[in-house]
Amino acid sequence: MELYIPAILGFDVIPASFSPETTSGGTMIVSPDANIVFASQSLSNVLGFSRKELEPKPLSDLVSEESQPLLQAELLHARNGFCERRAIHFRRKDGGYVSANIAISRSFKSWMVGVSFDGDLPNHRPAPSNDNIYEKLEMANTLVRLVHPETYHHQIRVSDLSVAIARGMQLGELDIEDLFIAARWHDVGKILTEPLGLLDKQGPLTIEEFTELQRHVNRGVRIIRSILPSSARTKTICRVVGQHHMHINGSGYPDNLTGEALLLLSKILTVADVADSMLYPRAYRMKPPGLERTLDALESGRGDLYDGDAVDICAGFLRSGRFQPTWSSDGGMLAVG
Ligand SMILES: [Fe+2]
Numbered sequence: 001m002e003l004y005i006p007a008i009l010g011f012d013v014i015p016a017s018f019s020p021e022t023t024s025g026g027t028m029i030v031s032p033d034a035n036i037v038f039a040s041q042s043l044s045n046v047l048g049f050s051r052k053e054l055e056p057k058p059l060s061d062l063v064s065e066e067s068q069p070l071l072q073a074e075l076l077h078a079r080n081g082f083c084e085r086r087a088i089h090f091r092r093k094d095g096g097y098v099s100a101n102i103a104i105s106r107s108f109k110s111w112m113v114g115v116s117f118d119g120d121l122p123n124h125r126p127a128p129s130n131d132n133i134y135e136k137l138e139m140a141n142t143l144v145r146l147v148h149p150e151t152y153h154h155q156i157r158v159s160d161l162s163v164a165i166a167r168g169m170q171l172g173e174l175d176i177e178d179l180f181i182a183a184r185w186h187d188v189g190k191i192l193t194e195p196l197g198l199l200d201k202q203g204p205l206t207i208e209e210f211t212e213l214q215r216h217v218n219r220g221v222r223i224i225r226s227i228l229p230s231s232a233r234t235k236t237i238c239r240v241v242g243q244h245h246m247h248i249n250g251s252g253y254p255d256n257l258t259g260e261a262l263l264l265l266s267k268i269l270t271v272a273d274v275a276d277s278m279l280y281p282r283a284y285r286m287k288p289p290g291l292e293r294t295l296d297a298l299e300s301g302r303g304d305l306y307d308g309d310a311v312d313i314c315a316g317f318l319r320s321g322r323f324q325p326t327w328s329s330d331g332g333m334l335a336v337g
């Protein structure tokens with residue numbers, strides 16, 4: 001069985017060979033202190049632990065006594081920038097063991113662990129392709145949460161608000177699902193910002209810094225393309241992400257598409273993105289402009305910058321108090337009252 005060096009997200013994420021539907025394998029993301037923060041469903045199926053049981057677990061708890069030195073050696077190897085295939089024994093919940101090859105690579109503030117089990121495994125169930133999209137989405141967002149938690153929370157809130165606006169506009173459920181995925185990932189490209197501290201920089205930016213920040217759009221599209229299977233749906237999701245900073249009048253970036261050339265889903269995402277950015281504190285601007293200025297910005301750009309219907313519905317939500325900026329353990333989901 002071939003094991004590839006993980007090369008996920010265009011830098012070092014997961015190759016297709018680790019994709020849950022194609023191999024008896026799985027993927028984990030492990031924090032710097034060696035705790036599992038993400039485990040794929042296929043891994044959970046084979047080991048017999050639920051994902052909830054796996055995700056706070058130390059990685060070493062899953063490995064047999066005799067394999068511990070190999071695991072430590074592989075972590076050390078990865079810390080030095082190398083990635084090598086190693087055969088180890090994983091411990092299953094039922095007390096049995098299963099042998100596997102692992103490859104660990106360093107990925108931002110985490111370890112990416114690719115696992116490939118030996119032989120046929122009765123509990124290995126390929127994930128349906130839709131579940132697989134969500135699993136990959138969740139995995140990529142785990143990386144975002146580790147690298148820049150503020151972006152992670154922003155994406156969650158924006159996707160919730162985008163979906164609410166789309167429902168208010170009576171879009172079909174398939175479109176709404178595409179919008180949800182695009183919104184959940186729309187700023188994923190920010191994790192490639194160089195240097196990362198630029199995301200939190202207060203005060204004026206140089207032209208070069210501003211240009212670097214704007215690159216998050218095309219970087220995000222590249223990341224999504226590298227993760228999702230090529231399909232009409234992926235194309236739509238990429239277009240929505242690629243257009244989320246474009247405006248109806250052709251202003252915005254990275255391109256100057258106007259009016260009809262912009263997808264309705266992108267226009268909805270843009271409105272939700274602007275609203276969230278003005279309602280919540282960000283590290284670069286701790287005091288947010290607040291509700292009145294948010295409404296003013298959206299309504300003064302109505303029809304010129306932003307889609308009129310999306311603005312009306314969003315402003316209606318904000319005025320009615322049905323969507324309130326609230327803080328929760330999950331980073332401030334917008335509460336529907
Ligand atoms: Fe953005």
Ligand SMILES: [Fe+2]
Pocket residue numbers: 154158186187273
């Ligand atoms: Fe955003």
